[in-house]
């Protein structure tokens with residue numbers, strides 16, 4: 001079979017870089033093992049790639065498309081429709097986290113099969129047996145393997161785009177290894193054993209947490225030419241024994257890379273020696289899900305951590321020499337005082353790259369179900385679900401919330417913080433870049449937020465209309481004489 005793999009464009013300004021389409025490299029390797037011929041188009045860097053292939057006379061027998069996130073749903077639908085224009089008789093199959101949580105949002109007219117959850121085995125079967133035609137089917141692997149195993153990703157298929165895959169975050173840290181540039185991307189695990197209320201990872205992976213065989217990871221890291229590796233896992237260190245053995249194997253193989261990954265605060269507190277071990281083999285950046293700066297809120301998120309663990313984990317990372325990139329959720333119940341608390345936390349901890357995200361209720365999460373039931377979601381417009389906008393009715397009102405949020409960002413990237421030494425090891429050049437960048441970003445957000453305010457006004461009018469109608473209805477309602 002001739003297979004076409006497509007990675008869609010993303011719906012947003014992605015300021016931290018473009019990472020290789022790993023899932024497509026994995027699927028290319030599987031397809032080739034099954035004797036297929038494979039072409040890949042990464043629409044992020046090659047927007048007219050499909051048209052070019054069609055002009056060249058390329059006719060695929062099967063098209064595989066991945067879905068990334070909620071904000072990409074219309075993009076994926078447009079892409080599937082375009083594929084059907086170019087190749088009307090070729091089946092289109094989609095899969096990925098978003099296909100898993102909201103298969104119903106995808107355009108079943110132009111999509112022949114939607115795969116939910118882990119897809120490596122389903123994909124192999126498709127490459128081997130082809131796809132049954134007829135109405136769109138939603139399928140999932142009935143018995144996904146407990147171990148997440150796949151062949152060495154086919155990085156030859158992305159060689160033509162390779163120069164574009166790099167991180168944009170300038171590591172102007174003054175450290176010898178600090179630089180920006182070419183980035184490799186891989187995974188050690190898939191999914192997460194925890195159940196945080198705001199998080200889409202566990203629904204997107206059907207609740208599973210799967211680890212890759214250590215030998216497979218070592219072979220892959222060895223084969224990767226980049227010195228800087230992004231581990232896109234969600235919870236790399238959940239199994240400390242496994243993570244420890246993996247670090248030992250990486251060291252024994254003589255692999256030396258600069259690594260960034262993700263970790264929970266409690267794992268760091270329980271196993272500081274594990275983080276030291278990973279530092280020794282190159283772990284330098286760790287996104288840590290701080291989420292909130294008080295324990296009550298962490299309990300509301302079902303995060304299963306507390307503020308003391310947050311503080312201890314950050315201290316441990318500093319001592320080891322790993323850069324902590326904290327992710328902090330800005331929730332809609334926050335008052336001005338709580339915004340100040342977040343700022344103080346950022347300043348006290350001297351973070352180089354703090355990330356403050358308005359809580360975004362993604363479909364599939366517990367939070368989405370909750371806010372939907374409470375009628376507090378202001379807009380369902382997917383363009384606002386990129387972790388940059390507030391789409392829930394806040395306690396202090398929409399415009400005031402946004403004002404407080406912008407103020408937090410401006411204070412975070414203020415000369416005051418930098419000159420007081422509050423930006424850690426961030427260099428002057430690095431700071432200046434961020435200073436300009438966040439200002440441009442906030443002005444762009446302000447422009448786009450007008451759509452949210454309009455949606456909120458329409459909702460208010462609709463509510464007022466409904467209330468009026470029900471009053472009229474009540475005054476004309478026949479008296480119940482029973």
Ligand code: B12
Pocket residue numbers: 010011012013014015017018019020021022023026064065066067068069070071072093094095096097098115117118119120122123187191200201232233234362385386387388
């Ligand atoms: C890598 C990544 C990116 C990359 C982009 C993708 C890339 N390769 O370059 C970068 C870093 C640029 C990025 C950016 C963002 N991302 Co992102 N990203 C991820 C991440 C960490 C990994 C995805 C991935 O490639 N996994 C590797 C593959 C192998 O695994 P997989 O996708 O699960 O695939 C398996 C199955 O799903 C299935 N499958 C997948 N595709 C297909 C296709 C077919 C045909 C079949 C049969 C099966 C199948 O089979 C595979 C094997 O089992 C995920 C989190 C995660 N761990 O999933 C977040 C994630 C997808 N990103 C997310 C977000 C929000 C963003 C940002 C908006 C964040 C921000 N504010 O800047 C940005 C911007 C994106 C935008 N809208 O503009 C959210 C999406 C939430 C949602 N549902 O909307 C996620 C889930 C993170 C999170 N914790 O919430 N991201």
Ligand code: SF4
Pocket residue numbers: 192193194195196199200201202234235264289303
């Ligand atoms: S936020 Fe982190 S720990 Fe919580 S469920 Fe998501 S990936 Fe797991």
